[in-house]
Amino acid sequence: MSRAPDHPNHDLLVTDAAQRIVDVLAGERRHLVVSTSGSTGAAKRVAISGAALRASAVATYERIGGPGQWLLCLPVDHIAGLQVLARSHLAGSPPVVMDRAGSFSADEFSQAARQLTAERKYVSLVPTQLHRLLADGAGGAALRTFDTILLGGAAAAPTLLQRARAAGLPIVVTYGMTETSGGCVYDGVPLDGVRIQIGPDGRVLLAGTVLADGYLNADGTLEPLTADAPDGTAGWFHTQDRGQTVGGRLILEGRADDVIICGGENVPLQPVTEAAAALLQARGEHREVQALGVPDDHWGQRVVVAVTGSSQALLQDEFSQAVSEAIRAACGRAATPLAVVQLPRFPTLGSGKYDRLTLGEQVAEILNRTQVS
Known part of the structure; x- marks a missing residue:
C-alpha cells in the first residue's frame, strides 16, 4: 500500500x-x-x-x-x-x-x-x-x-x-x-x-x-x-x-427516528435540511446545513437550523429570515425554525459522518447563551 x-x-x-x-x-x-x-x-x-x-x-x-x-x-x-x-x-x-x-x-x-x-x-x-x-x-x-x-x-x-x-x-x-x-x-x-x-x-x-x-x-x-x-x-x-x-x-x-413533534405535528427533519440547502444553492452559498430538534416548553420540540460560516453565532438577519421563509413554504408552519445558528465547522465522527449529538450540544449552548425562546 x-x-x-x-x-x-x-x-x-x-x-x-x-x-x-x-x-x-x-x-x-x-x-x-x-x-x-x-x-x-x-x-x-x-x-x-x-x-x-x-x-x-x-x-x-x-x-x-x-x-x-x-x-x-x-x-x-x-x-x-x-x-x-x-x-x-x-x-x-x-x-x-x-x-x-x-x-x-x-x-x-x-x-x-x-x-x-x-x-x-x-x-x-x-x-x-x-x-x-x-x-x-x-x-x-x-x-x-x-x-x-x-x-x-x-x-x-x-x-x-x-x-x-x-x-x-x-x-x-x-x-x-x-x-x-x-x-x-x-x-x-x-x-x-x-x-x-x-x-x-x-x-x-x-x-x-x-x-x-x-x-x-x-x-x-x-x-x-x-x-x-x-x-x-x-x-x-x-x-x-x-x-x-x-x-x-x-x-x-429519512430516518424513522429523525422526526420531531411540534405542537402535536410530526416534522421530519431531512426535508427541512433539504429545503434550507436548496435556498443556499439558489443564493450561491455553498455552506453545510443540518436541521435539528430542540426541546421547547410550549411546543414540545422546535426546529433549529445549523449552517457553517465564519464564526459561531445566532443569526438574526435577512439570511436567517430567508431560511425560515423557505422552510415554512416547503415543509409547513410546524417546521418553521426557532433559530438559525452558525458554526465554523460541523463536528464529525471518525467515520466522517456528522456527530449529531455533539452538534446538538453546540447548538443548545448558543441558544442558551443568547436565551432564544
Whole structure:
C-alpha cells in the first residue's frame, strides 16, 4: 500500500485492519468485528463473516465495472474504510492510503489521487468530504480522475448531488450500514443478492448475502440482528430508515427516528435540511446545513437550523429570515425554525459522518447563551 503522506500510527492501523480482512476472507478468523458509527447514540459491535464481506465486494465490482485501484480516505475502524481494503485485496491492487492523522484536506486528497496507477480508479467518500472537495478547485479536478465515486455514510443533500453531477463527476449514491457489510443499494438499486421490503410503517427492511451474523455481546455471544418481516418471511434486518420503492428503485425518506413533534405535528427533519440547502444553492452559498430538534416548553420540540460560516453565532438577519421563509413554504408552519445558528465547522465522527449529538450540544449552548425562546 502506498501512503500519502506517511504517518506511523495510521500505517499500523491500516496494516492491522488489512490483515484482519485477509484472515476473515481466508476463513482463518470467524468474524470481522466492526463498530457502528454511533452518530445518534451508543455504538454496537457487529460481527461480519468472510462470506458476507466477500459477497458485498464482489457485487460492488459487478455493479461499477470490475476491479480497480482504490484511494482510501475513510477510517479503517468503520465499515466503509474496511470495505475499501477488502475490495483492494480481492482485486490484488493495493490502495493508496491518505493519512488520517489530521482533518480531511483537499490538497492531500489531490496528492494521493495522483499516486493511483491502475486503469480503473475508485474512491469512497462521505458527503462532508465531497462538499469540501467541490469547494476547492484542485479537489474538484482530482475528483474528475476517478471512474466511480461511491458516496454514502449519510444522506446527501440533493443540491450537493446536483453540483457534483453538473461537474461531470461519476457519483454513485450508496445506501447501507455496518449490518449490511457497507453499501448494499447503489443509486436506488439493490446489489445482486440483496432484497428490499418496505414495512407497513414505511420502514426499510433488508435481507440477503451481505447481512452480518449478529451483534457481538461482551460475553462473546451473538445477538441476532434479523427478524421476521410483516409477510412472515425470516431473515430481515429492520433498519431505522423510512422509504418506498418506485419502479424497482428504493427512495429514502429519512430516518424513522429523525422526526420531531411540534405542537402535536410530526416534522421530519431531512426535508427541512433539504429545503434550507436548496435556498443556499439558489443564493450561491455553498455552506453545510443540518436541521435539528430542540426541546421547547410550549411546543414540545422546535426546529433549529445549523449552517457553517465564519464564526459561531445566532443569526438574526435577512439570511436567517430567508431560511425560515423557505422552510415554512416547503415543509409547513410546524417546521418553521426557532433559530438559525452558525458554526465554523460541523463536528464529525471518525467515520466522517456528522456527530449529531455533539452538534446538538453546540447548538443548545448558543441558544442558551443568547436565551432564544
